[in-house]
Amino acid sequence: MTQADDHPLSRPSSTTQRAVHDRIAHDLGVAIVGGRYQPGDILPGEERYSAEQGVSRTAYREAVRVLSAKGLVYSRTKSGTRITDRLRWNMLDLDVLAWMFEAGPTAEFLRDIFELRIVVEPAAAQFAALRRDGQDISRMGHALEEMRRFGLQTAEGRAADQSFHRLILHATRNESLITLATSVTAVVAWTTRFARDERKESRDPMPDHDAVFDAIMRGEGEEARLKMLALIRNASTDAGML
Amino acid sequence: MTQADDHPLSRPSSTTQRAVHDRIAHDLGVAIVGGRYQPGDILPGEERYSAEQGVSRTAYREAVRVLSAKGLVYSRTKSGTRITDRLRWNMLDLDVLAWMFEAGPTAEFLRDIFELRIVVEPAAAQFAALRRDGQDISRMGHALEEMRRFGLQTAEGRAADQSFHRLILHATRNESLITLATSVTAVVAWTTRFARDERKESRDPMPDHDAVFDAIMRGEGEEARLKMLALIRNASTDAGML
DNA sequence: ATGCCAATTTTCCTCATACCAATTATGGCA
DNA sequence: TGCCATAATTGGTATGAGGAAAATTGGCAT
Known part of the structure; x- marks a missing residue:
């Protein structure tokens, strides 16, 4: 166990203090997707922000680079750093989604994502049916066994459920579909x-x-698509969505 | 004409020299998605890279922040900056996609994207049919007129074609679908x-x-979905894909 | 020889400062 | 009034100096 017990995906634990630039990016990101800055607005200048917030210009700049990489802002010398209009935001970036969720997701936002789910997951099931191999099958079967054994009330049961869906994604052999x-x-x-x-x-x-x-x-394939569609519809209505 | 003649979407023109950190991010990005660095490999340290490439540590660090924001790498003190495994890459980020394309897209990559297209665009047409208003209709009609008038051999015709598809997206009223x-x-x-x-x-x-x-x-809706599916299938076979 | 613990080193992270480049704003001049 | 040169503002780059955390190294005891 020499390395990497914690994955980079895992959100920084409460004990670990986050990097400064990361915290700034988070704060600004939440403020932007939450609408406290509107598209076209300019972010505080480097000198001003770093002075007010008690951080270095370096840290602030690195945070802006992160936001820029996700399409939320763009910088031009003298003109300042402006909020990009929403159409250019990377809405599917995990951080952006997390910030949206943290800022209090609008009903439209949730509707959009659940619509996307109805488009994507049945398609994934279809591809999985066409490309899965024996190992995929056995692993899926095992996940369902565990799920049945523990139920969705337990953490193990929910983990098995997530595992089942991840295995379907993996079986599609389509990386862009997996990312999405x-x-x-x-x-x-x-x-x-x-x-x-x-x-x-x-x-x-x-x-x-x-x-x-x-x-x-x-x-x-086609049957897998329809069955997944039915599964999602049931789950969504149970959760109060849809 | 006081501001913003050039949009942030447009790639830096040949006259405008790109920012240093942007060029570094681009170079490293292409190298990473092109496989010259493998997941798990560590990037050169700040001191070393800045010395070898004749740039400042600042510029290099900002470039790394960009790559990190897109999920390509992650940094840990002492451990260095490592290439993330592909499953965590933001495959749908426009820059990442551009870098993939520039690095020489693999056949699997292209297949993945075209599969995604077959999933997404028909669904978009379906939602558009359910949500479009009068203005959407008239604009789409105009785009098709122009397309018919100029044909796909001309730049105007191709612009009209793209405009038609963009209008469909807009009519879905689903921002995540538009982004995708x-x-x-x-x-x-x-x-x-x-x-x-x-x-x-x-x-x-x-x-x-x-x-x-x-x-x-x-x-x-359902008919729009099927017609769009047919359109894509024809276009793809004509282009040699599929 | 082996396993555990402490010291060291490496590497990223942050801060501060200086200067550069590009663009906007300003003010003078015709 | 309109144009053009100048100045001021703001992001971009470079550099140096420490700080923190993790991997390595070395020593010590078993």
């Missing part, structure tokens, strides 16, 4: 985390999952 | 730019476009 679905499912997870337990009784999720798995196992 | 489709169509445009003119004679694209427009105008 990762972002989408992250938002879905954040959303349903809060919606959970408020419902009186949730339906048994296993029949839907079994149907998807069965279609993928038999290599039936 | 923007990236996808960029890659498609880069690809077909080279494939053009090599074919002996391209089929007339207007019937397919008219059919999509007609379905959207009548508000027939």
